[in-house]
Amino acid sequence: MSPTPARTRHHLLRALGAVTLLTACALGPGSPASAAPHSVTVDLAATSGPVTGVGSGFLYGLTEDGSGPGDDLLAPLEPTSGRGGGARLDGGGWAGDGYTAGPGYQRRITSALAQARRLTTAPHHGTYDLLVSDVWGADTTQAPDTVYPCAGGDCGNWESFLRRLARDVRTSGLDVRLDVWNEPAGAFFPPGFNTEQYYGMWDTAVRVLREELPGMPLVGPSLWDYSAGNLGPFLDHAKAAGTVPGILNWHFSQDPVADAASARGLLAARGLDGVALGMNEYLHADEQHAGHQAWYLARLAASGIPSASHAIWDDCCAAGTLDGVLVRDGSGALRRTGQWWVYEAYAKLDGVYARTAADGPFDAVAAVDAGARSAGVLLGAPSGGAADTDLTLRGLARLGGVTVTVRRIPDTAPLDAPVTVSTTDVPAGTDSVTLPLRPESGQDAFSVSVTG
Structure with missing residues (x-):
């Protein structure tokens, strides 16, 4: 897994006047001087369902025992989901113990349940996907001669593992979601996806876990990307075998809205309600990056997917940096980044979603709480594409007199605070206001708060 490539900032300066220098204008990344700003419109009077916070979740974002980072850094993000199973902890899990519950297994299940306890109990109220295959030991560090579940049709040891894991989950008293196998191909599951051995592993897991932990949702197949061509045969088999998961799960959509619509079509075509x-x-x-992350959160909110978690790349799997959303300074202290502030602004969205429309690279997610006379907007563009944009807020009259604050969130690490761009008092009776958003980098995000 390679580190994030270095970001590039483009600054275009134009001298005005043949003899006298009047001013130097800093334009947005790649913006021609004559280009009119794009537009984003938010209608606070046109609302839909309640804010879900989808996307405010982390794969292996906590320390091994679940205690870090502290709530001063976690609570403001209001995490709605988490995922883990002790990956890459010494001992190798069940497989590393010689396919039994030795110290490697115990360390992994203990860590996973500690993280689950942190995220699913007060003051937090998220879900936790217990990654069953990581507890088993399939985290890319397993030995080359590893024998994977149901090899040659023998699922006996796999069933023993599942029953032991179910016993430990039951003893913990926690409610988790059971993610059977992570990205079942390549280094994670060499026998391959949609193979006879995979189906034996999957069907056994569903049967045993439903028996042992009734009511706990089963998650799968957790593919490495969205592929209707792979999901269709999986659903055909699972329907015939009676092993359809409660949560159809995949990774890394290019656009969550399109993939969610496709997935719903696959389910509907098979009569799976x-x-x-x-x-x-x-x-x-x-x-x-801050801008891409804000754009992706807006797409997640629009997709109707109930839960999603940020992936981990550079500091797997117990660093406690929320997947690199936090960084350590020279003293070892955790510091916020632009990505952290994007999540913080996203967590402040409350009430019900408001309608948005855009004609440029920015997308937005917006919410309004009329009872509290407040609203918020988070905006970002994909792939470093932020450009000059005018944001129009409509439906302000329903909130009375308000103050509108625009903040720019640079894509930097560390970042102690966003940059306040403007603060505008809007008198009662005024229904709309237009605000200029002028990024200084293609990866800038923006947040807007409306307070009464």
């Missing part, structure tokens, strides 16, 4: 959607890894390594 009541199956939720999930994406418990999102953002590739080179997409971990």
